[in-house]
Amino acid sequence: MANTTDPTGSSPDLSTRLALDRTRVAYDRTMLAWIRTATSLITFGFGVYKLFQILPAGTEPRSHLIGAHEFGLLLVAMGLVSLLAATFEYRQNMRGLGAAYAKSSRSLSVVVAGLVALLGILALITMLFRL
Numbered sequence: 197m198a199n200t201t202d203p204t205g206s207s208p209d210l211s212t213r214l215a216l217d218r219t220r221v222a223y224d225r226t227m228l229a230w231i232r233t234a235t236s237l238i239t240f241g242f243g244v245y246k247l248f249q250i251l252p253a254g255t256e257p258r259s260h261l262i263g264a265h266e267f268g269l270l271l272v273a274m275g276l277v278s279l280l281a282a283t284f285e286y287r288q289n290m291r292g293l294g295a296a297y298a299k300s301s302r303s304l305s306v307v308v309a310g311l312v313a314l315l316g317i318l319a320l321i322t323m324l325f326r327l
Contacts, residue, residue, distance in 0.1 A: 216293060220303075223289045227305040230282030231312055234275040238316040241271025245323050269323055276316045283309050 208216070245268030262270075283306060290303075 219293060220290070223286060224303050224305050227282060227286045227303070227309065230278060230286075231305065231309050234279035234282070234309075234316070235312050237275030237278065238272050238312070238319055241268040241273075241275065242319045242323065244268040244271065265323070265326075269320070272316060272320050272323065276313060276320065279309055279313050279316070283313075 244264055248264030248268075286306065286309075
């Protein structure tokens with residue numbers, strides 16, 4: 197079996213670096229898929245909330261176990277929780293690749309996740325205070 201590092205043990209050889217790059221990019225793609233899913237949940241939840249907020253005048257809302265307001269809140273909360281869990285998992289996976297390698301290249305997917313989370317929190321606040 198070939199040695200994957202040079203004799204000084206300071207850096208991995210080319211095939212190891214490429215394998216680490218492929219793994220990192222796979223983690224990024226997974227994170228972006230979670231961001232896409234969370235964005236869909238947040239926007240759909242906010243859309244449901246706003247759609248049912250526009251009831252015709254004189255129409256009484258039916259009594260259901262869960263209304264449109266609660267359903268929208270639930271979807272937005274699910275989107276935020278899934279984004280938080282995905283970010284936590286992504287950070288764990290990047291730490292697993294190795295401290296030196298993880299520091300060498302930063303991914304923008306965590307920044308995008310933060311921005312989507314911020315928008316989701318704003319939507320949740322808007323829905324909670326019925327703005």
